[in-house]
Amino acid sequence: MSAESILQTFNLGKRYGQRWAVKQLNLDIKRADVFGFLGPNGAGKSTTIRMLLSLIKPTEGSVSLFGHELHRHRAQALKSVGGIVEKPDFYLYLSAVRNLEIVGALNGGIHRARIFEVLDLVGLRGRERDKVKTYSHGMKQRLGIAQALLSNPDMVILDEPTSGLDPQGMKEVRGLITHLSRDQQKTVVLSSHLLNEVEHVATRMAIINKGELVVQGGVHELLNQGEGFVLLQAEPKRAVKRVLKASTKIVSKFVDEPDCIKIFMDFADVPALNQSLVRNGVRVQAIVPRRSLEDYFLSITESEDSRR
Ligand SMILES: Nc1ncnc2c1ncn2[C@@H]1O[C@H](COP(=O)(O)OP(=O)(O)OP(=O)(O)O)[C@@H](O)[C@H]1O
């Protein structure tokens, strides 16, 4: 039996002026997913998440949350959802506890014990009385997650929870997300512009580019589908090509690229190829396996980066 869908969008779209920030988007998020919502800068992630949390109104399409149509039954639909969009806003001169008290009061009151529970969960105990302005970026991100968890929702939607964090901070947030999913049975949706971030934590994912869905499915299935290739940097070129031409059992095709050779092959054969290159006097600088989806994603991310 396939898992129950708890968040679905139907041809969801948002237009600003002449431009569609999100277009004809159909997402399907199932109970207990850690759902990675991936896209380069400007792809439409935050716009989508704003629509999911009913902070902005879609231009067209609809959202169903826990079986309720968001537009018609907003309160019911959002009852079991917590979220943060982009940088969470806090009163910098107040403590974490005070900030969460205010958020709690705005949401109809919250038990004091729950405030300390969520602070514990995100690892902010010990600093909870300090002013938020004294917090590191990572601590503020974690306070944002604490805020999203305050009402103990079944689903949390986090917009780029690891953005701007160092590798250690990213790892901590990833650990927290895994904990929320595995030990607290929460469904987690997180957006990111880094594939390897999502790959390490998500069970299913969607990629969007320029407001449109590119793919959606299981992380493992998506990343391992299609033929991969290997980027090889090695010298001297002539010897490299001789070895590649002779390795017909391993190499199905190879193409010259400006600073490397692209080899279409099974990743399992990389060690064997490496061995025969070395045996034939080739100096191997790098052999980098690239899966086709990964390569596609890097290509759209890089082209976005180069425009900035
Ligand atoms: N309020 C707005 N008015 C006009 N255009 C907007 C508005 N909000 C977003 N956009 C545009 O919609 C597109 C998608 O933006 P969005 O913030 O959703 O992208 P994103 O995927 O979250 O990007 P990032 O990774 O940079 O956060 C962009 O072209 C952006 O300029």
Ligand SMILES: [Mg+2]
């Ligand atoms: Mg964004």
